[in-house]
Amino acid sequence: MNDTPTIPKILIVDDKLSLIQGIKRNVRNEFEIEAALSGEEALEIVSQKGPFAVVVSDMQMGGMNGVEFLGKLRKLAPDTTRMMLTGNADMRTAIDSVNDGHIFRFIEKPCGPEIYIPALRAGVEQYRLVMAQTELLKDTLNGCIRVLGEILSLLNPEAFSRASRIQRSVKLTAAQLDLPDIWMYEMAAILSQIGCVIIPETIMQKVHMDESLTKDEYELFAQHPLIAFDLLRKIPRMEEVARMVASQEKLFDGGGCPRDGKKGDEIPIGSRILRIALDYDALIGRGIDHAEAVKQLSLREGWYDPAILESFHQTCVIEVTYIEQRVHLDDLKPYMLLAQEVRDTEGTLLVPKGLETTPLLISRLKNFHKMRNINEHVQALVPETQPLESELAEAGTAKKS
Numbered sequence: 001m002n003d004t005p006t007i008p009k010i011l012i013v014d015d016k017l018s019l020i021q022g023i024k025r026n027v028r029n030e031f032e033i034e035a036a037l038s039g040e041e042a043l044e045i046v047s048q049k050g051p052f053a054v055v056v057s058d059m060q061m062g063g064m065n066g067v068e069f070l071g072k073l074r075k076l077a078p079d080t081t082r083m084m085l086t087g088n089a090d091m092r093t094a095i096d097s098v099n100d101g102h103i104f105r106f107i108e109k110p111c112g113p114e115i116y117i118p119a120l121r122a123g124v125e126q127y128r129l130v131m132a133q134t135e136l137l138k139d140t141l142n143g144c145i146r147v148l149g150e151i152l153s154l155l156n157p158e159a160f161s162r163a164s165r166i167q168r169s170v171k172l173t174a175a176q177l178d179l180p181d182i183w184m185y186e187m188a189a190i191l192s193q194i195g196c197v198i199i200p201e202t203i204m205q206k207v208h209m210d211e212s213l214t215k216d217e218y219e220l221f222a223q224h225p226l227i228a229f230d231l232l233r234k235i236p237r238m239e240e241v242a243r244m245v246a247s248q249e250k251l252f253d254g255g256g257c258p259r260d261g262k263k264g265d266e267i268p269i270g271s272r273i274l275r276i277a278l279d280y281d282a283l284i285g286r287g288i289d290h291a292e293a294v295k296q297l298s299l300r301e302g303w304y305d306p307a308i309l310e311s312f313h314q315t316c317v318i319e320v321t322y323i324e325q326r327v328h329l330d331d332l333k334p335y336m337l338l339a340q341e342v343r344d345t346e347g348t349l350l351v352p353k354g355l356e357t358t359p360l361l362i363s364r365l366k367n368f369h370k371m372r373n374i375n376e377h378v379q380a381l382v383p384e385t386q387p388l389e390s391e392l393a394e395a396g397t398a399k400k401s
Contacts, residue, residue: 007032008124009051013042013069014058014085019109026113031120038062039069043076052080054123056107056116059086074102079130081123085109138183152194158204159196161352163189166277168356169315173273173308176315188244188270189277194231195224195245210286222257225249244270248278253302264305272305276312279303322381329369329376332362339379344372 010027012020013036020035027033034049036042038061046052055073059066070082082102087109104126107119152160170189174182196204203217213221229246232238248271250256254263256275276297283293294313297304324339334357342351342365350368355361357380368374 008053008127009034009049010120010124011036011042011045011052011055013037013039013055013061013066015061016058019058023116027117027120030117031124039064039066039072042069043072046073046077046080050077050080052077053127054081054083054120056083056085056120056123059084070103079127079134081127081130083107083119083123148191148194152197156193156196156199156201156204157349157352158201159193159199161354162204162278162281163191163193164355165281166192166274169277169280169312170270170273172315173277173312174270176311177269177308179269184241184244185270185273187238188241188248188274191228191232191241192245192248192274192278193224193228195227195229198227199224207282210282222249226258240268241270244268244274247271248274250275251303252305255302269305269308272308273312276304276309280312322383325380325382326377327380327382329362329366329378332357332365332378332380334358334362335383337381339381342368342374342378344368344374348372350374 007030009032011034012023014020015037017035017037020033024033024035034045034052036045039057040063042055042057046055055070055077057066057069057073061069064072066084066086070084073080073082081104083105084103085107104123105119107116152163167186167189171182171186174185179185199221203213203221205211206213206217207221225246225248229242232242232245235242247258247260247262247267250258250262250267250271252264252267252272252275254261279300280293280297283296284290288296297309322337327336336357338351338353338355338357341349341353343349350372351361351365365374365378369376
């Protein structure tokens, strides 16, 4: 393992090359410096060579000025520390810079190394603090989400099983569409059924098998997306995920729930992905094969976003060939599927069949073996070929926040 500290990357944006060269000479042993002579060039460099710990921009440049550039940079790289280098430090410049670009610090020209070197060090430290906090929040959030999923698995195994089955297809469709923050779509899939905690498992089984519901059963089931929305919107950073989940039953032409008048691109793109994934899963659950399920989805005019449906077909419904095997718990690997339910010696259902063997599920099964005396072998479907997830893993990881 390489424990060598990473040299902080800093981008200097100024249309005067002599100024950039002067800064480079004085900090080359402490920072890795990139240079750009315009805001347009700088945005291209950030896209290709980022992330940067600090970006320092001159205010007055040809074309895009510093305020405009740092405002765009904030959207492209929100965690990067942004600093303004200006010889015109008037009040209007300061106000515009803070409001539009969220500037960390101003450096007034002309200035020497005794001014800008401490400023760059402070900017790097600020970046490290932001990244540490972001990582902590992400880990905390992911842990909370996993706990919610675990609670759902205990209270309503059928709903948890449904959410687990669509997680793969939703994640891969988001990657195929080149969407940012893929973690949000994966979380939306995991939590899409959290509102089903109030719904009896018998109703969930009827829904999965497309059996008729009574009026009371249907009204109860129809509430679950909005119940989930009310739960999730209270969690910081989950507001967008909550909106995706709330409209998961919405049709592209505006039909379905909620009856809010939205249609087409007005519906959150995550909701449009969820609707396709859930309907495909329902068709497969009825025993319909892959080809027929794809055909039936395509014939439902006005139900789905055509572009998303095409991406879904290309990535997520590619059939994987499995071999059913009796597998020891120590030999379980990710991307296998449970071919049978897991019950304890008293017949209590612990894990429904059909779940993908994620690291979390594998750990859970091992704990059940110790605590609940389940068999140390399970029936699993083992993929013969490399799952599509691993082919897109790099792209998906790169897009996570």
